[in-house]
Amino acid sequence: MTAATMDWVLIVDDEAMIRENLKAYLEDEGLQVAAFEAVTPALDWLQESGICRVCIMDMRLPDMDGNTAIRILHQRYPQMEFLIHTGSSSYSLPDDLRAMGLDDDCVYHKPLTDMEPLATEVRVRAGLGEDRL
Numbered sequence: 800m801t802a803a804t805m806d807w808v809l810i811v812d813d814e815a816m817i818r819e820n821l822k823a824y825l826e827d828e829g830l831q832v833a834a835f836e837a838v839t840p841a842l843d844w845l846q847e848s849g850i851c852r853v854c855i856m857d858m859r860l861p862d863m864d865g866n867t868a869i870r871i872l873h874q875r876y877p878q879m880e881f882l883i884h885t886g887s888s889s890y891s892l893p894d895d896l897r898a899m900g901l902d903d904d905c906v907y908h909k910p911l912t913d914m915e916p917l918a919t920e921v922r923v924r925a926g927l928g929e930d931r932l
Contacts (some may be wrong), residue, residue: 807851808921810834811841811868812884813860817909821855821884824914825921838868839860850876852925855917858885866893873899880924881905882917 808825812818813836817870822834833851835841839862845851858865869881881901883890892901904923907917 807848807853808832808925809841809845809851811836811838811854811860811865812857813837814857814909817884818924821914821917825918828918828922830921830925838863838871841868842871844874845876850879852878853880853882853921855884855921856911858883858887858890866896869896869899873909882907882920882924884909884911886910887931 803858808830810818810825810832812821815836818836822832822898825832831839833844833848835844837860852868856865856869860868865883865885867923868911869883872879872881881896881899883901883906885906888908890906890908892903892906904920910919
């Protein structure tokens with residue numbers, strides 16, 4: 800993985816306002832962000848562009864559920880880190896995602912009243928620390 804791919808963050812969320820606000824916030828934090836409304840175009844982008852270090856995944860998407868998407872991405876890109884951004888207050892991580900290293904700290908519930916904790920976690924998982932504030 801090159802230094803150039805380390806800064807990329809992938810967002811997959813079908814809610815345009817949430818997706819674009821999160822993208823703008825992370826770009827303001829100095830990150831390069833690719834944002835998609837569904838998994839299929841995100842997979843196409845990854846195939847064309849290489850890999851990125853961190854993916855923020857919604858759970859309810861038009862082409863497949865977020866858990867399935869994470870399983871596929873993890874299989875293809877085992878170094879990718881995942882954060883879950885869901886509107887479901889009852890969401891619970893499946894055991895196989897826990898076995899991949901995800902835990903309850905990876906889950907963020909919509910609506911976020913403050914994006915900074917998520918942005919900080921993205922920087923940490925991307926290997927950028929908090930020195931880019």
